[in-house]
Amino acid sequence: GDSVTQTEGLVTLTEGLPVMLNCTYQTAYSTFLFWYVQHLNEAPKLLLKSSTDNKRTEHQGFHATLHKSSSSFHLQKSSAQLSDSALYYCALSDRTGGADRLTFGKGTQLIIQP
Amino acid sequence: EAAVTQSPRNKVTVTGGNVTLSCRQTNSHNYMYWYRQDTGHGLRLIHYSYGAGNLQIGDVPDGYKATRTTQEDFFLLLELASPSQTSLYFCASRQINNQAPLFGEGTRLSVL
Numbered sequence: 001g002d003s004v005t006q007t008e009g010l011v012t013l014t015e016g017l018p019v020m021l022n023c024t025y026q027t028a029y030s031t032f033l034f035w036y037v038q039h040l041n042e043a044p045k046l047l048l049k050s051s052t053d054n055k056r057t058e059h060q061g062f063h064a065t066l067h068k069s070s071s072s073f074h075l076q077k078s079s080a081q082l083s084d085s086a087l088y089y090c091a092l093s094d095r096t097g098g099a100d101r102l103t104f105g106k107g108t109q110l111i112i113q114p
Numbered sequence: 115e116a117a118v119t120q121s122p123r124n125k126v127t128v129t130g131g132n133v134t135l136s137c138r139q140t141n142s143h144n145y146m147y148w149y150r151q152d153t154g155h156g157l158r159l160i161h162y163s164y165g166a167g168n169l170q171i172g173d174v175p176d177g178y179k180a181t182r183t184t185q186e187d188f189f190l191l192l193e194l195a196s197p198s199q200t201s202l203y204f205c206a207s208r209q210i211n212n213q214a215p216l217f218g219e220g221t222r223l224s225v226l
Contacts, residue, residue, distance in 0.1 A: 106156035
C-alpha cells in the first residue's frame with residue numbers, strides 16, 4: 001500500500017542554519033504531496049503542496065520540489081528561526097479504491113535553539 | 115470562513131465505556147477524515163467518507179466505527195473503549211484530492 005517515510009524523530013538545529021527534512025513516498029497512483037506544520041497544542045496546518053514534477057514550491061520561507069523519479073519531496077529552508085520549532089508532517093494524497101485518502105508520515109519534531 | 119469543529123474538546127471515560135466524537139464542517143466539502151495522533155506514530159487514518167452515508171476504512175479501524183449522517187457531520191464511535199484508544203483525535207475535510215485538508219482543533223480522549 002501507500003506509504004510516506006520522513007526523517008525520523010527529532011531534529012535539533014541552531015538558529016540561522018539551514019533546515020532539510022526528508023520525505024520519500026511510495027504510491028501506485030497519481031500523486032499530490034503536502035507538508036503540514038503543527039505547533040504545540042494546535043491543529044496541523046498546510047505549509048506546502050505540489051503535484052508537478054521538478055517544480056519548486058515555496059511558502060513562508062520554506063520550499064520543496066517534488067521529484068517523481070526519486071519519489072521525494074524534501075522540505076528546506078535556508079535559515080532556521082526560533083519560531084520554526086514545530087512538528088512537521090509529509091503527506092501523500094491518492095485515490096485508493098475510488099476514494100481520495102491522505103496518508104501521513106510519522107512526523108519530524110524540529111527544535112531550533114538560539 | 116472555512117471551518118471544521120470538533121466536540122467535545124476533551125473527554126475522559128472508563129474502560130468499556132461508550133464514546134462518540136463529533137465533527138462538523140460548514141465548507142460543503144465532500145471528504146471527511148478521522149485521524150488519531152500518537153507520539154512515534156504520527157497521524158494515522160481511522161475512517162473516512164466521501165459523502166453522506168458513505169464510509170471508507172482507513173489504516174487503523176479496529177475498535178472504531180464511524181458514521182456520516184449528512185454532508186456536514188461525521189461521527190467516530192468507540193463502543194467498548196480501551197486504554198489503547200487514549201489519544202488525540204483529529205477530524206479533517208476537503209473537497210477533492212488535490213486540496214489540502216482543513217483540520218479541526220482536535221479531541222483529547224483519555225480511557226482510564
